[in-house]
Amino acid sequence: MTDFLLTAYPWVKSLHVMSVLAWMAGLFYLPRLYVYHVEGLQKQGVTRGSDMELLFRHQERLLMKAIMAPAMISSWLFGLLLVFTPAVIDWSAAWPWAKGAAVIAMTGYHFFLEVARKRFVAGENRMTGRQWRMMNEVPTLLMIVIVIAVIVKF
Numbered sequence: 001m002t003d004f005l006l007t008a009y010p011w012v013k014s015l016h017v018m019s020v021l022a023w024m025a026g027l028f029y030l031p032r033l034y035v036y037h038v039e040g041l042q043k044q045g046v047t048r049g050s051d052m053e054l055l056f057r058h059q060e061r062l063l064m065k066a067i068m069a070p071a072m073i074s075s076w077l078f079g080l081l082l083v084f085t086p087a088v089i090d091w092s093a094a095w096p097w098a099k100g101a102a103v104i105a106m107t108g109y110h111f112f113l114e115v116a117r118k119r120f121v122a123g124e125n126r127m128t129g130r131q132w133r134m135m136n137e138v139p140t141l142l143m144i145v146i147v148i149a150v151i152v153k154f
């Protein structure tokens with residue numbers, strides 16, 4: 001198993017980075033769709049249950065179920081394979097802990113977006129467009145921590 005992980009390392013890392021890119025694309029775009037959704041309902045005269053509102057819900061569902069959820073699972077799968085590859089992680093350094101904390105927060109943010117999506121479906125979103133715009137900065141901040149942790153390796 002150890003030999004296999006060492007041989008597969010560059011391939012696993014490539015698959016990890018591809019998965020992470022797809023996951024991040026969704027994490028950046030879904031709250032942006034929520035901004036358009038809520039502002040459509042508040043300012044643009046889009047009524048609940050109209051074709052336009054159903055299209056928002058459909059796009060949000062597809063992004064979550066077809067891209068973000070599978071990409072999150074494969075990011076974790078390949079990421080954990082990298083964790084178990086010998087000599088990849090020095091647990092006495094700070095970076096693996098910083099990255100670990102940031103990816104757990106990113107995963108929490110993913111589930112927060114899923115809860116919010118279900119609230120939109122039930123017509124129970126309580127956040128404004130401005131609040132969704134601010135929420136949109138969360139994955140950016142976490143991404144900065146993760147990339148610096150994994151590349152600078154402080």
Ligand code: HEM
Nearest residue numbers: 017020024075076079080082083088103106143146150151
């Ligand atoms: C989901 C849980 C995750 C786990 C368990 C995980 C774990 C790892 C591990 C162990 C490595 C190998 C480091 C090395 O080879 O030196 C790695 C590489 C990498 N990870 Fe993650 N990661 C996760 C999520 C993420 C996320 C969300 C991002 C981006 C926002 C990310 C970006 C990267 C990048 C860019 C590399 C390649 C760095 C390099 O070697 O130059 N990872 N990851």
